[in-house]
Amino acid sequence: MEQLLNGFATALTPTHLLFAAIGVLLGTAIGVLPGIGPAMAVALLLPVTYGMEPTGAFIMFAGIYYGGMFGGSTTSILLNTPGESAAVVTAFEGNPMARKGRGAQALAAAAIGHFAGGIIGTILIVLLAPFVAKHAVDIGAPDLFAIMVLAFIAVTSVLGASRIRGVASLLIGLTLGLVGLDDMTGQQRLTFGSLHLADGIDVVVVAVALFAVGEALWVAAHLRRKPFEPIPVGRPWLSRADLKRTWKPWLRGPAIGFPFGAIPAGGAEIPTFLSYVTEKRLSKNKDDWGKGAIEGVAGPESTASASAAGTLVTMLTLGLPTTATAAVMLAAFQQYGIQPGPLLFQREAGLVWALIASLFIGLTLLLVLNLPLAPLWAKLLRIPRPYLYAGILFFASVGAYAVNADIFDLLLMFVIGLLGFAMRRYGLPVLPAIIGVILGPAAEQQMRRSLQLSDGSLTGLVNSPMAVIVYVVVLLIVFFPLLKRFVPSPTPPAAPTPERHKIDA
Amino acid sequence: MTATRSWLRERSELGICALLVALGVLVLTDALRIPTDFAQRGPVGPKAVPILVGSLLLVVAVLLARDVLRGGRGEAEGGEDVDLTEPADWRTVLLLCGAFLANAALIGVVGFPISGAILFWGAAYALGSRAFVRDPLIAAGLSILTFVVFNNLLGVPLPGGPLMEVF
Numbered sequence: 232m233e234q235l236l237n238g239f240a241t242a243l244t245p246t247h248l249l250f251a252a253i254g255v256l257l258g259t260a261i262g263v264l265p266g267i268g269p270a271m272a273v274a275l276l277l278p279v280t281y282g283m284e285p286t287g288a289f290i291m292f293a294g295i296y297y298g299g300m301f302g303g304s305t306t307s308i309l310l311n312t313p314g315e316s317a318a319v320v321t322a323f324e325g326n327p328m329a330r331k332g333r334g335a336q337a338l339a340a341a342a343i344g345h346f347a348g349g350i351i352g353t354i355l356i357v358l359l360a361p362f363v364a365k366h367a368v369d370i371g372a373p374d375l376f377a378i379m380v381l382a383f384i385a386v387t388s389v390l391g392a393s394r395i396r397g398v399a400s401l402l403i404g405l406t407l408g409l410v411g412l413d414d415m416t417g418q419q420r421l422t423f424g425s426l427h428l429a430d431g432i433d434v435v436v437v438a439v440a441l442f443a444v445g446e447a448l449w450v451a452a453h454l455r456r457k458p459f460e461p462i463p464v465g466r467p468w469l470s471r472a473d474l475k476r477t478w479k480p481w482l483r484g485p486a487i488g489f490p491f492g493a494i495p496a497g498g499a500e501i502p503t504f505l506s507y508v509t510e511k512r513l514s515k516n517k518d519d520w521g522k523g524a525i526e527g528v529a530g531p532e533s534t535a536s537a538s539a540a541g542t543l544v545t546m547l548t549l550g551l552p553t554t555a556t557a558a559v560m561l562a563a564f565q566q567y568g569i570q571p572g573p574l575l576f577q578r579e580a581g582l583v584w585a586l587i588a589s590l591f592i593g594l595t596l597l598l599v600l601n602l603p604l605a606p607l608w609a610k611l612l613r614i615p616r617p618y619l620y621a622g623i624l625f626f627a628s629v630g631a632y633a634v635n636a637d638i639f640d641l642l643l644m645f646v647i648g649l650l651g652f653a654m655r656r657y658g659l660p661v662l663p664a665i666i667g668v669i670l671g672p673a674a675e676q677q678m679r680r681s682l683q684l685s686d687g688s689l690t691g692l693v694n695s696p697m698a699v700i701v702y703v704v705v706l707l708i709v710f711f712p713l714l715k716r717f718v719p720s721p722t723p724p725a726a727p728t729p730e731r732h733k734i735d736a
Numbered sequence: 737m738t739a740t741r742s743w744l745r746e747r748s749e750l751g752i753c754a755l756l757v758a759l760g761v762l763v764l765t766d767a768l769r770i771p772t773d774f775a776q777r778g779p780v781g782p783k784a785v786p787i788l789v790g791s792l793l794l795v796v797a798v799l800l801a802r803d804v805l806r807g808g809r810g811e812a813e814g815g816e817d818v819d820l821t822e823p824a825d826w827r828t829v830l831l832l833c834g835a836f837l838a839n840a841a842l843i844g845v846v847g848f849p850i851s852g853a854i855l856f857w858g859a860a861y862a863l864g865s866r867a868f869v870r871d872p873l874i875a876a877g878l879s880i881l882t883f884v885v886f887n888n889l890l891g892v893p894l895p896g897g898p899l900m901e902v903f
Contacts, residue, residue, distance in 0.1 A: 266817055282891025395803055396810055399756060399796050405789050406759055413782035420786060421766050444836070451828045451863060455819040616817055618874065621859035624832070628839055628855060629882060632848075633892045641840040645833070652829075657749045658810025679780045687779025 235357055238584030242290055242592055250287045251589050254294025255596045261295075262302020263608045264619060265310060266450060269299030270555035271442040275626045277435055277563055278633040285567045286582050290589040292563060296556060297349060297593050300539055301601060304341040304532055305608050308334060309461040318535065320503040324520070324527030329462045331523050338605050339467035340529040342598060344481050348533030349594040351485040352492075352540025356547075356587055360576070363548040367573035372684065373692050375549075376677040377701035379670050382551055384705050385495040386663045393658060400659040403650070404667020407432055414676055427639040432647075434562035436631050437668050440644040441661050442555075443627040445651020447620045452652075454616060461612040467605050477529035480510050484533025485540075492541025495553040499538040506534040540590070547571050547583060550673070558665045749810055753801040760793030831862030847897015852879035 241247065257279075261272040276295055280288035303318035308325035321341060328337040387397035410421045411431025422428040469477070484506055491502035510530040511520050520527065542557045550572035552558035564571050569579055576583055601608070631644040654661060678692070685691020693699055744750075767786035812820055835858025842851035856875035865871055886892040 266815065278886070278892055279890060393803075393808070393810065395796065395799050398792075399752070399800060402756070402789060402793050402796055403759065406763055406793070409763065409786055409789065416782050418770050418782040420770065420782060421763065423766075447859075448829055448832060449813065450815065450817050451832050452824040452826070453818045453820055453822060454825065454828065454863060455817050456864075615865065617860040617863035617865035619817075620863055621835075621856045621865075622878070624836055624859050625852060625856045625878065625882075628836070628852070629848075629886065629894070632843065633886065633894065636893060636895075638840055638844055641836075641843070645836055645840070648836075653752065653755070655813040656810075657752050658812060659752070675785045678785075682780045 234580060234584045235588060237581070238586075238588035239591075241286060241581065241585035242588040247287060247290050247585070247589065248592070250283075250291040251294045251593050252596055252600075254291035255298045255593055255600060256294075258295035258298020259302045259597070259601060259604075259608060260298075260611060262299035263305045263611045264302075264614065265306055265612060266446065266619065267623070268303060268556075269296060270438075270559050271446065271623075272299040272302075273556055273559045273563070274435065274438045274442055275623070275630060277439075277559070277566075278630040280563070281566075281633055285569065286585050288563070288567070289582065289586045290593075292560060293586055293589045294593040294596070296539065296560065297345075297536070297590070297597055299556070300535060301342065301345050301597055302608070304345070304528075304535075305338065305605070306612065308337045308341065308528070309464060309609055310612055318503075318532075319500065320507045320531040321528055321535075323507065324524050327521065328523035328525065328528065329464065333523060333525075334462055334464035335467045335605075336469055336473055336525060337523075337528050338464060339469045339602065340473070340477050340525050341532040342467060342601050342605075343469070344477070344484065344529040344532035345536045346594055346598040347481040348484045348488060348536030349540060349597075350591065351482075351533075352489050352537035353587065353590045353594065355485070355489055355537075356540055356544055356590070360544050360548055360587075363544060364573050364576040367548055368577075370573070370697060371695060372677045372680040373695055373698045374701070376674055376681055376692065377698040377705075378549065378551060379674040379677065381701050381705050381708075382495045382553070382666060382670060383663075383674075384708050386666050388708050388711075396657070396659045397663050400654060400661065401663035401667045403654075403659075404437075404664035405671040406667075407437055407647070407664070408668045408671030414672065415679060427637065427643075431672075432643060432668070433634050433640065434565065434669055435634050436640050436644050437647055438559050438562060438665055439627045439630050440647035441651040441654070441664060443623050444644055444648025445655060445661070447623045447627075448648060448652040449655040450616075450620055461609060464606060464609050467602050473525055476516070476525055479513075480506075480526045480530035481533045483509065484530050484535075485537035488534035488537035489541040492538030492543075492553065493545045495545075495551070499535040499554075502534050502538050503531040506530040543590075547575060548573060550575075552666065552669060555662045555665055558662075558669050561669055747804050749804045750801060752810075753797045753804070756793050756797035756800065760790045760797060763790035763793065828862050828864070832859055835859045835862055843895060845897070847899055848894040849876075849880050849883045849899050850897060852882065 242251070257276060258272055261267050261275065262269055273292065273295055280291060304321045304325070307318040307322040308329050311322050311326040325337045325341065328334060383401055387401050388394055410428055412418065412429055413420055419429060487506045487509065488499065488502045492499065507527055507530065510526040514520065514524060514526050516524060542553050545551050545553050546557045546561060550561065550570060552561045561571060569575070627644065628641060631640045634640055651661065681691045685694065693702060763786050767783050767790060770783050814820055835855050838858060839851045839855035842854065853875040856878055857872050860871050860875070883894055883896065887894050887896065
């Protein structure tokens with residue numbers, strides 16, 4: 232508690248408050264832009280912080296993160312095209328509301344839902360994270376390796392339509408992660424004698440290349456000549472009747488969102504859908520559903536926001552990113568030589584608590600700024616597409632160049648960007664590749680460390696109860712499709728899966 | 737002849753399999769050349785993981801090829817600005833690549849304010865914008881503003897080039 236107060240003391244200085252405000256505004260602005268989700272927003276804005284000290288940089292990031300998440304819901308409601316996976320469900324009810332002239336109410340339900348979910352989620356971070364970190368200190372190399380294997384398997388199996396394509400994407404990521412000097416022996420791997428490659432491929436370059444360059448090239452190949460028209464909207468507000476219908480969904484959201492955010496199950500996509508189904512079942516106004524039921528905006532938005540908070544718990548305490556955005560944030564930490572994980576709360580206590588405090592501040596700023604600014608954000612949806620994608624390429628180049636001031640990085644980004652284009656064309660999901668680049672080297676190190684302890688015997692990987700349990704879960708995920716074939720399911724298939732919209736990272 | 741071509745066009749995803757095979761071979765040959773007789777600590781050296789990843793790349797390439805030949809198709813990604821009913825517009829993509837590479841080639845010579853403006857204008861032109869007064873003005877403004885903000889305010893150095901030496 233005292234540490235949290237210290238965190239507030241750090242985060243509430245005028246400079247840091249300014250950083251938080253800039254982060255929230257930039258994050259929302261970039262998140263609202265069609266075609267840009269929070270992961271790309273964070274990746275593109277990474278270079279802005281290169282010259283800053285870590286605390287200020289992360290306070291700004293917290294704002295960008297929540298701002299980007301919030302921005303996506305605006306696109307969903309006013310354009311019917313979600314800017315990011317967490318906002319897919321919001322479009323189901325939010326867009327019909329906007330078309331019926333209730334866009335202002337939909338935006339307000341989303342904004343306040345976001346605030347409620349975020350605040351409850353952040354309170355849970357305060358309560359849970361130190362506890363998890365304290366216990367995670369005791370887990371050894373075999374356990375960490377097992378958890379990373381779980382992350383690899385989950386990210387390839389849970390997401391996307393085709394498992395084999397997910398695995399292919401993961402392997403591409405792992406290959407990129409191999410480039411450079413081997414951490415333990417200093418041997419060169421896949422460097423081909425190039426000095427540029429000896430330091431490894433910068434994760435920022437990979438992330439910006441796959442998300443931004445790949446996306447810009449892909450959209451260029453199939454650019455819609457007449458973009459969708461956004462629905463004009465006024466200042467968000469809620470009537471008493473609306474409030475009566477929304478307060479319960481706002482409070483229920485975190486219960487679903489937070490736990491799902493914390494596990495590697497694809498971020499907010501599943502929990503927001505679960506929240507939608509739950510609210511529909513509990514609703515007294517069943518006739519409204521599909522035609523603009525405000526509960527269907529309030530619940531999923533609160534859920535998405537809380538799931539973002541859950542993601543942070545796993546990222547900060549275990550160093551394990553469960554979403555693309557968290558993966559890019561992890562890369563940002565590594566830029567500063569800070570390794571998130573169990574020891575983070577001891578070594579960088581000041582930084583972590585300032586970051587958590589700034590989450591509260593960022594959420595409050597988000598609510599205060601975004602309600603009045605909503606009509607302005609809606610105007611961003613009209614940006615001419617040539618400028619939008621030219622701007623994405625422009626800032627991607629700034630980011631990649633600024634990492635090392637090296638033209639080689641621009642060429643590398645171009646090549647990996649072409650790869651990102653091919654992956655979009657043939658349905659290879661991008662997230663497994665990013666997770667592979669970031670977690671691959673760490674997983675290799677933990678595995679080799681475990682085998683060193685056991686003197687090369689493979690039992691060294693499974694000599695703790697926790698590792699065994701995790702591997703059982705891994706096996707369940709791997710063989711689940713087979714099991715389903717043999718065991719007839721007693722219940723009829725649940726609600727139909729949501730129509731798969733395009734999902735920005 | 738045309739039959740073969742249309743057969744291949746239908747199954748262009750096999751190109752991804754070829755890419756995976758190439759990557760796998762690359763990783764494996766590179767791993768086998770790593771000397772392990774010295775500097776190795778512990779039972780698992782720097783070779784093990786590359787060999788594992790390389791082999792898996794080959795396995796996945798085969799499995800993916802099987803999937804494609806059996807009629808499986810990767811689903812192209814849709815999106816708010818993406819119209820998949822039209823065939824791919826390669827001219828736009830190539831122009832865009834040109835604008836990107838022009839920036840990479842010029843940034844060291846003429847500095848970021850100029851090369852960045854060329855990138856932005858070139859990309860906007862490639863994507864169909866034809867405002868010959870507004871586009872270059874926006875490009876130049878954005879480029880100079882970005883340079884000043886990054887270089888002077890944020891402390892992230894970008895090459896100014898001859899243009900900025902005048903000031």
